[in-house]
Amino acid sequence: KAGVTQTPRYLIKTRGQQVTLSCSPISGHRSVSWYQQTPGQGLQFLFEYFSETQRNKGNFPGRFSGRQFSNSRSEMNVSTLELGDSALYLCASSLGTVSMQFFGPGTRLTVL
Amino acid sequence: GQQLNQSPQSMFIQEGEDVSMNCTSSSIFNTWLWYKQDPGEGPVLLIALYKAGELTSNGRLTAQFGITRKDSFLNISASIPSDVGIYFCAGQLGPSQFYFGTGTSLTVIP
Numbered sequence: 001k002a003g004v005t006q007t008p009r010y011l012i013k014t015r016g017q018q019v020t021l022s023c024s025p026i027s028g029h030r031s032v033s034w035y036q037q038t039p040g041q042g043l044q045f046l047f048e049y050f051s052e053t054q055r056n057k058g059n060f061p062g063r064f065s066g067r068q069f070s071n072s073r074s075e076m077n078v079s080t081l082e083l084g085d086s087a088l089y090l091c092a093s094s095l096g097t098v099s100m101q102f103f104g105p106g107t108r109l110t111v112l
Numbered sequence: 113g114q115q116l117n118q119s120p121q122s123m124f125i126q127e128g129e130d131v132s133m134n135c136t137s138s139s140i141f142n143t144w145l146w147y148k149q150d151p152g153e154g155p156v157l158l159i160a161l162y163k164a165g166e167l168t169s170n171g172r173l174t175a176q177f178g179i180t181r182k183d184s185f186l187n188i189s190a191s192i193p194s195d196v197g198i199y200f201c202a203g204q205l206g207p208s209q210f211y212f213g214t215g216t217s218l219t220v221i222p
Contacts, residue, residue: 004154033210043155043200043212056209090154101210103147103154 002027004093004104012110018079021107025072025093031055032074033101034066037088046089049074078109086111118201118213126221131188133216135201143204144177144184148197149215155200159186191220 005024013019025032034046045058049068068074072093078085088108092101118135125131135144143162147155159170161177161184168175174187184201201213 035212042214043202045210092154100160101157103156105152105154 004091004102006089006091006104006107008107009105010108010110012112013081014112015081015083017081018077019081019109021076021078021089021091021109023074023076023091023093023104025074025091026102029093029095029102030072031094031101032068032072033092033094034074034076035090035092036060037090037106038086043090046076081111083111085109116201116203116211116213118216120216121214122217122219124219124221125191127191127193129191131191131195131218132185133199133201134183134185135203135213136183137203137211138182139203139205140181141203141205142181144175145202145204145210146173146175146184146186147200147202149200150197158199188218191218193220193222196220 004026007022031050033048035043036046037043046060047057047066048055052068063079066076088106090103090106092103094101116135116137145160146158148158149155158173159168159175161168164177164181165179166177172189176185178184198215198217200215203211
């Protein structure tokens with residue numbers, strides 16, 4: 001079974017731009033969660049989608065948004081990028097219990 | 113958000129030695145998880161713990177869910193070079209409510 005895939009793996013943007021990251025979960029998994037990982041803050045939960053609905057949301061500004069499609073693929077969007085948004089963005093999928101999450105390799109976003 | 117205190121922050125050990133790390137929280141968690149992350153990759157789930165006092169092994173790894181439900185421990189026996197990486201604990205409060213520790217960086221010296 002293929003694992004969680006994320007595209008692109010690396011991205012460089014400038015301040016003020018927006019970016020869309022994509023995540024394809026493991027086949028059959030309906031829950032997709034997004035995390036931001038930085039050296040200073042560690043792994044922080046952004047939001048989780050289950051069956052196209054946002055089920056939970058972390059403490060991030062409204063510039064961070066997401067959605068999930070009927071095939072469970074998910075996208076995350078960050079608008080008006082700031083330097084502090086530079087991070088590794090990780091996506092994790094699960095069948096639905098969330099405790100058994102499987103992470104993708106992440107998208108490394110650099111904001112200049 | 114919730115803070116998980118993970119210690120130690122880093123460890124440098126000789127190959128063959130045993131390793132212990134732990135996570136503590138001011139909150140009670142329903143589930144404790146341990147992950148390992150290699151450079152440039154996402155975290156990989158090592159062990160999941162679901163009830164207080166539970167002791168679970170996965171090969172040379174053993175983890176325990178503290179009886180107070182506010183802590184968890186991970187032990188690695190007879191370390192080998194491929195154990196190098198960053199180990200994270202995570203506590204689950206409710207559906208999709210996960211909080212991660214700051215990580216323990218492990219270096220194994222051959």
